[in-house]
Amino acid sequence: MxxxxxxxxxxxxxxxxxxxxxxxxxxxxxxxxxxxxxxxxxxxxxxxxxxxxxxxxxxxxxxxxxxxxxxxxxxxxxxxxxxxxxxxxxxxxxxxxxxxxxxxxxxxxxxxxxxxxxxxxxxxxxxxxxxxxxxxxxxxxxxxxxxxxxxxxxxxxxxxxxxxxxxxxxxxxxLDPTTHHPAPADARFQGDLAFLGNRLPDREARVEDFFLRAAALLPASRFLLGGSGWAARPLPANVTNLGHVYTHEHNALNCSARAVLNIHRDSMARFGFSPATRVFEAAGAGACLITDAFEGVELFLEPGREVLVARSGEEVAEHVRRLTAPEARGIGQAALRRVLAGHxxxxxxxxxxxxxxxxxxxxxxxxxxxx
Known part of the structure; x- marks a missing residue:
């Protein structure tokens, strides 16, 4: 060059x-x-x-x-x-x-x-x-x-x-592996499912469906919500509002929850082929990722082996309900290998x-x- x-x-x-x-x-x-x-x-x-x-x-x-x-x-x-x-x-x-x-x-x-x-x-x-x-x-x-x-x-x-x-x-x-990578777990972020995203008009309905609906279906599970703008929103009792989570804390969050959820904004979901930064942050940390379905997901991660895909809050809840800790670790490690090799x-x-x-x-x- x-x-x-x-x-x-x-x-x-x-x-x-x-x-x-x-x-x-x-x-x-x-x-x-x-x-x-x-x-x-x-x-x-x-x-x-x-x-x-x-x-x-x-x-x-x-x-x-x-x-x-x-x-x-x-x-x-x-x-x-x-x-x-x-x-x-x-x-x-x-x-x-x-x-x-x-x-x-x-x-x-x-x-x-x-x-x-x-x-x-x-x-x-x-x-x-x-x-x-x-x-x-x-x-x-x-x-x-x-x-x-x-x-x-x-x-x-x-x-x-x-x-x-x-x-x-x-x-x-x-993925930038120098900034997003496996890290020690942090008790603040331990739970069954974590979602990190600011409250935005063109994503809120999907957060209602994929995250808050899943939390309502699993009242005995602990859900974590990070991001700005959620303080005024009534939340189910089993959802902990973390507020703004700084980027230097993302690795700990991804490595502490049993699974991490990605939810696309409306327009990105309609066009497809638009994996959010959260997808690669989670994969880089070796986290078990659940994502809302989008066209082209298989170009980045293999559904069922490297990522779990859901089409509704009910499917998110079902993934969380059946997911064991060893299964979650296996999916996260497979995702980490994939993104390091090509993404x-x-x-x-x-x-x-x-x-x-x-x-x-x-x-x-x-x-x-x-x-």
Whole structure:
């Protein structure tokens, strides 16, 4: 490979996971890009109290630039600096100046500079563009050199191509084994089933079905609910509300409960091929994962051997009811072997490099779907 790339990346936050579901994804990818010799500057706004709820210091594998959300002067200075990079990335869902950034990064295109729109919530973005045909992003999509997506498989690629995208490559969630790995159990997190996720409008009904319904069916079992926004929600007596669980505690949580539940948001479940970060966090810890059913799950984990799949709260409850501790350990260990072999962020970065024209992508179980 030639010299490493200078990459300017505009995203929600690298240093805070507070109301920021993309944090683990960003960290895994950017750490892996650094390991491959690339230099990343991550530009993030001082917004939504994320800087007040940091869960990590500035890392040594990326330069972090925090700009104010008051006025446009600071973000314009960041754009001017980003113009010296080899690759400029605008991620979806920054939360501040999104429309400005989506248009202005395209002004940085010149020979030798590639500009990428990196959609960390492609199903939601595509549904928004379908509902709002006058959305400014619609006219910008064909001008980007690449659209990378958090997931979505063929349905997302087809939809972006229909919008005129030159190239669309799913870069799936994965495991960073340096941050998510087996850890000692913690008595605070011991229970029969743990679910970790913020309270969001487009997931709450599925949490009601897959988690709270299962808890109601198993009143003698202990259920753990982690994430922000649940304090005002009445919960069954056997559900312990943990509140916000910091990322450095995720390994302990995953290794303490007998099983861990993943629940996709509505749009991700509809599109399929969109495993959440929680899937790989749990697998990386060797936890027994139960996930709501989604199309494409077998590309990442084998149902019944490496993951348990449920289509309703009743099926979640049945899994929890019959699952023994030895069975749970066996499923978790099988999942850990699978993700280490083919689903780390180094595997994903090989796909990024291939898309950018640097090298060929390796053959893995979840090959990119490119158009």
């Amino acid at each position: 030639s010299r490493g790339l200078r990459i300017a990346f505009f995203g929600s936050s690298l240093v805070s996971a507070y109301w920021n579901g993309a944090a683990t994804y960003y960290r895994g990818l950017i750490r892996a890009l650094h390991a491959r010799g690339h230099q990343v500057t991550f530009y993030e706004p001082d917004a939504f109290e994320r800087q007040q709820h940091r869960d990590m210091a500035d890392p040594d594998w990326a330069r972090v630039v925090v700009y104010t959300e008051q006025g446009t002067e600071a973000v314009e200075r960041c754009l001017e600096e980003a113009g010296r990079a080899d690759v400029v990335v605008k991620a979806s869902g920054v939360g501040v100046f999104d429309a400005l950034l989506e248009a202005r990064v395209l002004d940085l295109k010149r020979p030798g500079v590639q500009v990428v729109f990196w959609d960390v919530d492609a199903p939601a973005t595509l549904e928004r563009l379908e509902r709002q045909p006058d959305d400014p992003l619609r006219a910008l999509v064909p001008r980007y050199d690449h659209v990378f997506t958090y997931g979505g498989g063929a349905p997302v690629v087809t939809a972006y191509r229909a919008l005129g995208a030159r190239r669309c490559v799913p870069i799936y969630n994965a 780390t962020y180094l595997h994903r970065v090989s796909q990024v490099e291939a898309a950018l024209g640097l090298r060929a992508a390796p053959a893995t179980a979840a090959r990119e779907c490119v158009a």
